[in-house]
Amino acid sequence: xxxxKVWARNWAAVKYCSRACRSRPPxxxxxxxxxxxxxxxxxxxxxxSLCPSEAARQVWGDTLGLQRDNMERTRCxxxxxxxGGRLQITQRGQVVEPDHARGxxxxxxxxxxQTGDLR
Numbered sequence: 001x002x003x004x005k006v007w008a009r010n011w012a013a014v015k016y017c018s019r020a021c022r023s024r025p026p027x028x029x030x031x032x033x034x035x036x037x038x039x040x041x042x043x044x045x046x047x048x049s050l051c052p053s054e055a056a057r058q059v060w061g062d063t064l065g066l067q068r069d070n071m072e073r074t075r076c077x078x079x080x081x082x083x084g085g086r087l088q089i090t091q092r093g094q095v096v097e098p099d100h101a102r103g104x105x106x107x108x109x110x111x112x113x114q115t116g117d118l119r
Contacts, residue, residue: 033077039111049106
């Protein structure tokens, strides 16, 4: 989530990362999407990224997975995983904030610093 000054007084009450997430509270299908994203990424060798449409196709099927509403739900699931520190959203190989990502995105697991890495 991108920090907003207005949240300083009530950070514990902040539940959603964006208006899109707020308008669609998570349900069982959304949890299935989150699990699918993580499962697909954990199966990738070398920490490769994933297009959100791959998870959408797996959950809804080939034709329904690419419908606009289903893709937005998939992006919301990805934003929740970013807020939980489990995922990164990238564009052109660079990590971007979920609120600033416009256009095609890729998803990858959060990279942990290696032992001895001082960066």
